[in-house]
Amino acid sequence: MSKGEYKDVQIGPKTTSIPESWEVKPLEEIFDLYAGGDIEDSQYSETKDEAHPYPIYANSTEDSGLYGYCSDFQYPEGSVTITGRGDLGHAVYRNNKFNAAVRLVVLSPSEDLDGRFFAYYINGNVYFPPESTGVPQLTRPQVAKTKVCFPPLPEQRRIADILSTVDEQIQQTDKIIKETKELKRGLIQDIFDLETTGESSRNTSGISLEEVPEKSLSNHVSVISGVHVKSDKVSDDSTKTPYLTGPDDFDEFGFSVTKFTDDPPKFCEPGDTLVTVKGSGCGKTTFANKRASISRQLKALRADGSLEDYYLYYWMQTKQELLSILAQGTSIPGLSTSDLTTLRIPVPSMETQAQIGNLLSNVDEKIRQETRHKEGLQELKHGLMQDLLTGKVRVNID
Secondary structure (H helix, E strand, O other): OOOOOEEEEEEOOEEEEEEOOOEEEEHHHHEEEEEOOOOOHHHEEOOOOOOEEEEOOOOOOOOOOOEEEEOOOOEOOOOEEEEOOOOOOOEEEOOOOEOOOOOEEEEEEOOOOOHHHHHHHHHHHOOOOOOOOOOOOOOHHHHHHOEEEEOOHHHHHHHHHHHHHHHHHHHHHHHHHHHHHHHHHHHHHHHOOOOOOOOOOOOOOOOOOOOOOEEEHHHOEEEEEOOOOOHHHEEOOOOOEEEEOOHHHEOOOOEOOOEEEOOOOOEEOOOOEEEEOEOOOOOOEEEOOOOEEEOOOEEEEEEOOOOOHHHHHHHHHOOHHHHHHHHHHOOOOEOOHHHHHOOEEEOOOHHHHHHHHHHHHHHHHHHHHHHHHHHHHHHHHHHHHHHHOOOOOOOOOO
């Protein structure tokens, strides 16, 4: 940074450098500020019906249950809402006319401001200390006095365009992940002939187990029961043996290791199906994609030569609800080895098992790829916000 292009300014307790062309002002000098309020019952609706949005929190969405509609509107499109209770200080740009609940502070911009830029700026650069008395909350006067720095309008728009493009890619990736999970659910319903209630999401897989006889799981797996490791033998030293303590370590497929031990008594091996057998997560499963020591909260099911690993894993996923119910018989939910081994599993040919396992694991791989893509986009957005919203990196506005 050259001294001629940047200047030092005071924002809160910090001194920071911003471009010469940027301004620093309290929000009350650049926005009209309003406190949201309650509406009449006669104005409220839970459906659109050509009404206007009525978000209850700044980050409310139509799927959250904290969202309604109102027959009238008070605030213009292009405004920004800030949460005054709950997720304090979270800002959302509003691209339509709306009304706002009492928990929200509304910033209504003039024509020479881009509300999108300020929503991003507030979320990335502003901390609002809540009032110290009673329920934590953020009030209109607190918001009004908060200083922000901002560039001229063309640069505001360009920065907002860049960040909005990344947000759209994140939303599109979220949609793909959701649709792929629905595909997987439909395939599992179809393959394993599960009963469904309401609207079914079935998909035709071309595979049927309807005529396949069921056999006791005890004849096809061995069960490895986990053992508790004393706390003084557990650490975050990754040079030691990975140690799984329960379903909190489970990922969408596989598991993440955060604890390690130098005293591993029992192991899962790659290809095992892990089942939670103690506590509130009873019945939750995952696929062991690496070797690890397992706690007493877990059991590993190891298939013999008559069951394909993936087939066993996906079939066990269909038993999660049943196992959760079986576990409720005592004050601390738990499953015995016999609760698992007395289950009856259809045993088709190894070729059919492999077909099922490959089909569903390919869908899971798609979910993993899209999830990694989303994480990469989120990291990109985080870096862009740090650079662009502070003027550290300038944008081309031609």
